[in-house]
Amino acid sequence: MQPVAISERVSWIGALDPTLRTFDIILKTANGTTYNAYLIRGSEGVAIVDTVKEGFSDHFFARLEALASYDEIKAIVLNHLEPDHSGALPELVRRAPQAKIYISVRAQPMLKALLKREGLTFQGVATGDTVSLGDRTLRFLTTPFLHWPDTQCTYLEEEATLFSGDVFGCHFCDNRLFNDAVGDFRFSFEYYFAHIMRPFKRHVLDALRLIEPLPLERIAPSHGPIHRTHPREYVQRYRDLSVSRLPNEVSDRARSLLIFYISAYGNTARMAEAVHAGASEVAGVRASLYDLEGGEVGPFVDLIEGVDGIAFGSPTINGDAVKPIWDLLSSLAVIEVRGKVGAAFGSYGWSGEAVRMIEERLKGLKMDVAVPGIRFKLIPTAEELEACRHFGRELALAVLGPDAEVAA
Ligand code: FEO
Numbered sequence: 001m002q003p004v005a006i007s008e009r010v011s012w013i014g015a016l017d018p019t020l021r022t023f024d025i026i027l028k029t030a031n032g033t034t035y036n037a038y039l040i041r042g043s044e045g046v047a048i049v050d051t052v053k054e055g056f057s058d059h060f061f062a063r064l065e066a067l068a069s070y071d072e073i074k075a076i077v078l079n080h081l082e083p084d085h086s087g088a089l090p091e092l093v094r095r096a097p098q099a100k101i102y103i104s105v106r107a108q109p110m111l112k113a114l115l116k117r118e119g120l121t122f123q124g125v126a127t128g129d130t131v132s133l134g135d136r137t138l139r140f141l142t143t144p145f146l147h148w149p150d151t152q153c154t155y156l157e158e159e160a161t162l163f164s165g166d167v168f169g170c171h172f173c174d175n176r177l178f179n180d181a182v183g184d185f186r187f188s189f190e191y192y193f194a195h196i197m198r199p200f201k202r203h204v205l206d207a208l209r210l211i212e213p214l215p216l217e218r219i220a221p222s223h224g225p226i227h228r229t230h231p232r233e234y235v236q237r238y239r240d241l242s243v244s245r246l247p248n249e250v251s252d253r254a255r256s257l258l259i260f261y262i263s264a265y266g267n268t269a270r271m272a273e274a275v276h277a278g279a280s281e282v283a284g285v286r287a288s289l290y291d292l293e294g295g296e297v298g299p300f301v302d303l304i305e306g307v308d309g310i311a312f313g314s315p316t317i318n319g320d321a322v323k324p325i326w327d328l329l330s331s332l333a334v335i336e337v338r339g340k341v342g343a344a345f346g347s348y349g350w351s352g353e354a355v356r357m358i359e360e361r362l363k364g365l366k367m368d369v370a371v372p373g374i375r376f377k378l379i380p381t382a383e384e385l386e387a388c389r390h391f392g393r394e395l396a397l398a399v400l401g402p403d404a405e406v407a408a
Contacts, residue, residue, distance in 0.1 A: 003063040004177055006218070006226060007159055009041045009136060013048075013063035015056035018173040023084075027195055031188060032173035035060075035084055036222045038163060039067050040156060042133020045074030048099075049154055049163045050222050054087030061088070061095075070096040075131050077102045077138065079165035080151045081110045085222055090115055102131060104142055107150035125152070127210060143167065143207035145200045153211065160217035166196060167207060168234050169221030179225040188224065189234075193241050198334050201242040208239055255285045255399045257341075258304060259392075261313030262292040262324050267347035267379050272313045274385040275345060278392025285396040292324040301331045309341035309399035310367075314354045316346065316375075321354035329361050341398045342367035345374045345391060352377070370398040 004012040018032035035052035046068045052060040073096040101122035108124045125140040141153040146167050154163040170192040174182035219227040227234050257279055261272035279287035314321040342362035344355045355373040362369050371394045376384045
């Protein structure tokens, strides 16, 4: 349990967790993970950046004690308060009560809830704030929602080292620690982005605007390898992953509407075709029709990420929307759909709950259900199909938003 030197003044004092196979219930960790914590020694004191999961506290403290005494600790920086990084914090505070805790402004109420004690010495910091350790300076970057509201990065100016928290991290356990020494972790890096950062792409781009201008010798994330060679390539990869994944044939001014449906006896399919025809009448909106019976969910998720509106057509079977619709809807948690126009329609035989249930899910995803759903019993009549065309037109106009009047 020895610390690992990253530079003359910076050391890794984290913990290895090679047997972990599931993280936060949903994330698979085929290689286990690491909880990275760091010690920085300045001429006027020591700083600790992040801690470890509680069960690994002994590893953390053993490594820390090999390098410093507790009374030397001047600053404790928590880039993120999730328990895998704050687990050893209560004990660290008990051992180094003189140390001041630096956290993001948003983290302050969370810290109080976490430690549940009075007399804590902590300070909320924001982009540009600094802490001096004498000949070493920590500068903070506020990078919220990566992937919690509290997240921030910390930059060690004199060594051009970014302590990035979960950003640029991955669940990959290899005691060789450095990106040029460990095994091939590309899959883990991409998987981590896809499951942790992808829903927050907008915030990733905000963070990159702060990070990209910095001189960068190395990136020290809170999980997985430390990027000491070509760190900027990881930054560039985050940018690439955060912009649209598919080339878009729709012009800059045009909007895109996807209409998904599945049909048991062709009735919801007829409705979908009429909705599509109506939407296609609106200039400035490119409407596309997909039968979920002929597609897999994964590629549709990529497609949905880049569009402005989505409509779902489902029959009601056994009082519910059908499984392919739910499969697609449940997959949307990994992307940002907040604010996109969402709508539902469908044919039904008896009770017709599917439309309402889909709408509830869309609202739960914070989508804009601007046009109330429509449903018709069994085979839609000519009038009902005309209502579907009207519904499609209304939907396209909602997708167009403020540009609708211009297009009209
Ligand atoms: Fe690694 Fe979000 O905690």
